[in-house]
Amino acid sequence: MRLIFWWSIVFILFPTYGLRAQTLHGTVLHDSLATPVPFASVGVRHKPFGTVTDAQGRFSFPDSPGLTAQDTVVVSCVGYYPVRLSVPALRRQSPALVRLRPRAQALREVTVRSQRLRPETLGHTGKTGLARWGISSMTPDSTRRDMRGREFGTFLRPARSCYVDSFNVYIDSNPFRAVRFRLMLYTVLDGKPATALLPDDVQFVVRDQRTGWISVDLRSYNVQLDKKQPIALALQWLDNDTPFSERWFFGIPAVFPAPLHRVFGRDKSQANWKTYPMQPSMYLTVQSWQE
Template sequence: MLLLLPACGLHAQALHGTVLHDSLTTPMPFASVGVRNKPFGTVTDAQGRFSFPDSPELTSQDTVVVSCVGYWPVRVPLPALRQQHAALMKLRPRAQALREVTVRHRQLRPEVLGHSGKSGMARWGISSMSQDSTGPRDMRGREFGTFLRPARSCYVDSFNVYIESNPFRAVRFRLMLYAVRDGKPATALLPDDVQFVVRDQRTGWISVDLRSYNLQLEKKQPVALALQWLDNDTPSAERWFFGIPAVFPAPLHRVFSRNKSQAQWTTFPMQPSMYLKVQSWQE
């Protein structure tokens, strides 16, 4: 069994801050906070607050990036964050061009884009065994996904992922869709922040309806489909495991992962139980 688990060190000090909407009055929950090109960071809580361990690996040249879908990112030099007990950051809304509403013509065929199987030798997730003296490792901000390339132009109906094991009463995810550049995820394609919560230790196929977003993928356009882990409760059981299965090895397919929102991407020859339901039009 292959486990893709985050690496996180133990440090006495922490970096703190609060992220607000540009109005200065409303907190920004579940915004991504990460150190550019390094595996350090977290996600803000429901009150817009964040805290993550400082590290000797972080230098005065590093930059902390705060971001959220639909907002301009904020960049803060690491020394400035270290000097403030609780830094205050504001995210300004990014103006979005209105999406065209396209009437779906009749020559459409339902298809699956991705892997609809629910078994495999590998797993992506976290377990009670992956912890240090401070407790379970922090999954917040971690991303995992797969590369897709539609054979025909299509509309996206839904996102689907298979959860094999789940000890949590609630796990919150953000759905991400990226354009691909140089074999890695690049520009975010979703104009809206798509979040969903898996409740009550639910397992099996989880589906998220995306028809209202009017997403269209072009023929042969490579895209990267990902989940970002935002939040979770603490399992009551002493031994537990959360996992999404994946076929391994899968030489013709690749998955990608990063520990935090600004870390470097890594790829593996795997194919996870994750797919899009689409309506492809005939040429």
């Protein structure tokens, strides 16, 4: 039990970086409109550095000796083409002005659902587990800096072709008045998340220290999954307010060990993915085609 407890703590906690005199900062704007792009991801390729822009499109994260002249900073957001900057360029330009060019969005097809559909769940509907995805026992300022941009998710594979109705996640502890998440769906390549499947930026806010099951209606996005198609379902932490007390915990439970199931995570939007033998309390409700 002690081993499992400490393994959970290692998974929950993540690298924190001391305050430094120098920060890398700037503003992300829509290319032609010159309006802020809120909650865009800012990350260093293959390294756990970065952040997410605030509601005004501003970003700031500590410079570090771990960043070299060969490193690339990627600024990205759903619906826009990513922009890449070298670390030396960002250091010279800070505060940098980054302009994102919007992608042309194809019109979503209107699908008439057949009568031969049956509701099913895809994922884990349990509410308990020995491990947690979350944060605990940290000062509000450092936690806000470190959590922005962090992703966590689970691998799923539908037994039949289906339409996605909703996303559901269980939260067993929450000290925040508001936490903002981005919902992500990826294809899977070599056992890791690959290409984003959702053409829209799906965000939701959990308010007023709410716990229990949280559901997000996805029917309007017309998401269709193919039979036996492996997908990666993820949450990205975008923003949070100051917690109510100095000692607190936010957590999503996960079954551990789960040798037949894997979860994945990364500290920032461009960091390398890591996988663990766990199964979190996250699932999709779907309408499956009855063959």
